Amino acid sequence: MLGAGFAAALDGARGGDDAAFASLWSDLQPSLLRYLGVAGGWAAEDLASETWLRIAQGLDHFEGDETGFRAWVFTIARHRVLDWRRRETRARTVTRPVEHFSGRPAADDPAADALEKVSTDRALALIATLPPDQAEVVTLRAVAGLDVASVARVLGKRPGAVRVLTHRGLRRLAELLGAELPREGPAAGVVTP
């Protein structure tokens, strides 16, 4: 968060000041990349570039404070993700028959040793294994620092739905990290039918 410097940075960026735009970028880019990594996987960097392009194009039209700005930025990012998912779905051809994967147990579980020493990448990889809407909500709240109302705006959902997804996501994480889950074997299968 830029805090008191935000208004000046926004004004500067609107006036074409690259240094001001760079300060907005350096403040938001890390959490943007993490969110896009969870929601958009390997395309995160390209999606971040597209997001910044849209941000720059829309700066003049944005109205609001820093909280609103962050929600606006992540809304743009999410639209890039949705667009990318549509493109991916269209472009993807079947490289391996689907039935080839059904019913096979996982070789290992990413959650198994997450407790030992949790790096940011591993934590994000674990969150990314949640159902997509839960993963997005948890990331937007924990990583992007958005409150329930902002996340609801970003996702176009009602605040109540965001709360429910949040609880489910946290609960699922607790289950994934819980000791009662076997580390290997059919019960820890990655493949869901």
Added chain:
Amino acid sequence: MSFSDGLLHDMFRRFSARSADPLALDEATASRLLAGAIDPADAPPGYAPVAAVLAAAAAPRRPEELTGAPPTLVAAGPAHPPAPRRTRTLRLTALVGVAVVAVGGVAAAATGSLPGGVQSVAHDALGAVGVSVPAPARAHTHRSVPARRSARVVAPRRPVVPHGPSPHRPVVPRPHRTAPVPPPHQPHPRPRPAPSTVAAALCRADAAGTLSPLAAGRAGRAYRSLAGLARGAANIAAYCRGVLG
């Protein structure tokens, strides 16, 4: 929350946990957990590892997250009161038309001789009608067309090393950079070494054929996680050779 309130709350939670859901969370606790305000040692039963994972996910920025140049607003000419986007787009389109004619028409664009900014738009615009126009070199943003502030933005996707002094490129403070920067024109940055067991597990699962980009649920998500670690689905094989040795 007073001590007795906390005690009551705790008793209620334990009671309801026993009777219904051992992992139930109230709204306030969930919010504090997500905000990183709960130390794993103080987390509700079952949530200590979650607190640790959330803290790691929200850890301070890392140098590799700020590699590459920040996007730059390319301002051609003096700034003026912002115009509505549609107007600016039209103006930009008109500008490209004028520039293409002035510099020698489509031939100039086809040989890549237009100024960088114009070349970029020409690449998009003429490509749509079947004329092949090389994309501009990213690091060069020469400006030779007098114009008002355009809506163009240079947003490099990869770390870019400037080719030399470029008097037209606005000076932008580069973020502190500690990670080595790959040379320009390298299509993919080297795979980040990730000696984690998660990566190895994902690689073994992929080798065993259990992961698929098409699968719903965890198989698909695990595949995307692996593709993310490998920096692209195309790099998975090479990445996993490195991880699994």
